[in-house]
Amino acid sequence: GAVVSQHPSWVICKSGTSVKIECRSLDFQATTMFWYRQFPKQSLMLMATSNEGSKATYEQGVEKDKFLINHASLTLSTLTVTSAHPEDSSFYICSASRGGNSYNEQFFGPGTRLTVL
């Protein structure tokens, strides 16, 4: 149990276009989902936390108008990178939690590698 999927697994796009990444919890209801970014040889940096049905909470330095997060259901969250530029190229990983006090019980998706040309 506790499987999280991401789609697509990799994407290449032109500068200026928008890219949507989906994160799904396949066999449990995820009250809370997290979006991380990981640059090569660096650690996971939390971008935002989203709770189902409410606005995402963004970490300091993350532009909410550029990284649009929607968590419309208990099994799906989406991250849209708007007007992507080469510096947005990174590995984006989502995780899902049943919420409550179990923020340490995050189940990670396989990640999406974004390359912006």
Added chain:
Amino acid sequence: EDKVVQSPLSLVVHEGDTVTLNCSYEVTNFRSLLWYKQEKKAPTFLFMLTSSGIEKKSGRLSSILDKKELFSILNITATQTGDSAVYLCAREGAQKLVFGQGTRLTINP
């Protein structure tokens, strides 16, 4: 500031060696300390530590937490090439995980 620092950043050893990876953290809103193994994709969970001095063990891997000195170690004995990965520790607190920069472990045959 929430900070998790891992050392060493990179380690290369021979198969069969024992390695110790270190993780220190700042105490703000501490709830638990977690270790993950990351190969090519998403991190996979290894251990969660909440209490000082209690060793968690899984096969050749073990980990312990010292809440007084604010650090944790991850030990791997009799290393195998399949142990090659990036090992991440993360502090849980304030409803989120803060990750360290990771230790890249390479096991040579």
